[in-house]
Amino acid sequence: MQTLNILLLEDNKEDAQKVQEALKDDYSVFISYDVKSAKEMISEIIFDVAIIDISLEEKTSGIEFAKFLDKNKLSFPFIFLTAMHGRAIFEKAKLTNPYTYLLKPFNNFELQYTIELIIKKYHHQEDAFLPKKSEAILNTNYFFVKNQSRILKINIDDIEYFSVDDIYSTIQTNSKKHLIRLSLKKIKEILNSKDFEHIHRKYLVNSNKIKEFNLTENTLYLESGKQLPISDRYKRALSNWRHILK
Secondary structure, three states, rough: OEEEEEEEOOHHHHHHHHHHHHHHEEEEEEEEEEHHHHHHHHOOOOOOEEOOOOOOOEEEEHHHHHHHHHHOOOOEEEEEOOOOOOOOHHHHOOOOOOOOEOOOOOOOHHHHHHHHHHHHOOOOHHOOOOOOOOOEEEOEEEEEEEEEEEEEEEEEEEEEEEEEEOEEEEEEEEEEEEEEEHHHHHHHHOOOOOOOEEEEOOOOEEHHHEEEOOOOEEEEEOOOOOOOEEOOHHHHHOOOOOOOOO
């Protein structure tokens, strides 16, 4: 489980520090002061969002970097954060498909809310948000889970199982659990993974985390030592599971 990684391309050190200060409690912000080092960072780190200044060394090379992202189909959204507000510059920037265009001096809350909205919109999971303290967005490779002001990334491979209680489902890893407002049926549809199997109407289990299951006892044992019930409804399917060698 980790916080989201944000690439900040900004050649003004004072502005870069202000952005990092505004976001550091909730995100990992990696600062690059030029396009070359930003490209090197991309080759080494998986980013979730990029914040790009247009004017770098008094040139519009921020737009060129955005074109590079778009051309290479790098799978994370970006925004422009710049003091340049002329119509001609805006039209050029718009062609690179940014999420939005923010002007300096920026407002901390506006920037924070923009990042949260990017995550929500970019992953197209409007119904995955929980309305109060704990919210989540799902992706085929990981979950974004919001807990108060923090947004955490949970790799799908780290999840042991999902359980449901009333309108809420729980994401259970070895050490943490998080609530989301989605049905198990919806979760399985979004996961689109053969690694997750129903063993009970209330449980969806990651098959990679199973140690053994006992069909006589109607019990499944996970590698972590946890035990989960197997219902009669799913027992037949489990006994004919594709992973079982007979």
